[in-house]
Amino acid sequence: MQAADRGIVTLPERFESFYQREFRSVVGLAYALSGSRWAAEDLAQEAFIAAHRKWDRIGEYESPGAWVRRVVANMAVSLYRKRASEARAMARIAMHRQEALPALDAEDNEFWAAVRALPKRQAQAIALHYLEDRPVAEVADILDCSPATAKVHLHKGRIRLAERLRMSPGDGS
Numbered sequence: 001m002q003a004a005d006r007g008i009v010t011l012p013e014r015f016e017s018f019y020q021r022e023f024r025s026v027v028g029l030a031y032a033l034s035g036s037r038w039a040a041e042d043l044a045q046e047a048f049i050a051a052h053r054k055w056d057r058i059g060e061y062e063s064p065g066a067w068v069r070r071v072v073a074n075m076a077v078s079l080y081r082k083r084a085s086e087a088r089a090m091a092r093i094a095m096h097r098q099e100a101l102p103a104l105d106a107e108d109n110e111f112w113a114a115v116r117a118l119p120k121r122q123a124q125a126i127a128l129h130y131l132e133d134r135p136v137a138e139v140a141d142i143l144d145c146s147p148a149t150a151k152v153h154l155h156k157g158r159i160r161l162a163e164r165l166r167m168s169p170g171d172g173s
Contacts, residue, residue: 028040033073046071047068047069111165114161
């Protein structure tokens with residue numbers, strides 16, 4: 001004879017008790033399905049949060065633990081699909097990616113080190129003008145200054161570079 005047949009009413013389990021009893025094994029399941037300890041804890045927490053929100057109904061189930069495990073299993077599949085989709089997207093990006101940095105010859109290292117040692121605006125003007133081959137008007141626009149100011153930065157930068165590299169300003173070598 002069941003408790004209900006004898007007129008005894010059983011109260012649903014408190015969520016806190018359920019959580020304490022089931023959490024560790026649900027995290028274990030999530031870990032087995034996701035392969036990540038951090039993802040497993042997140043998946044388990046999300047499943048228990050969903051159960052807590054609906055505990056008045058879920059707590060009445062014969063096996064609320066089965067419900068939480070089903071939620072974890074479904075979320076793990078979603079996580080796997082999301083990761084696979086992200087991996088495919090990253091592979092597509094990598095296949096179509098151009099070299100991120102302009103090619104600088106090894107013998108240019110001394111020159112660019114000297115450029116980096118210049119005052120900030122002079123270094124920026126030199127890099128924009130010589131590395132990117134931008135005209136003075138564009139250099140001025142990018143640096144948010146007048147073309148005359150951009151010319152001054154370029155001129156002073158050339159003089160300092162010549163001094164640092166021990167060249168005369170008009171020397172092309």
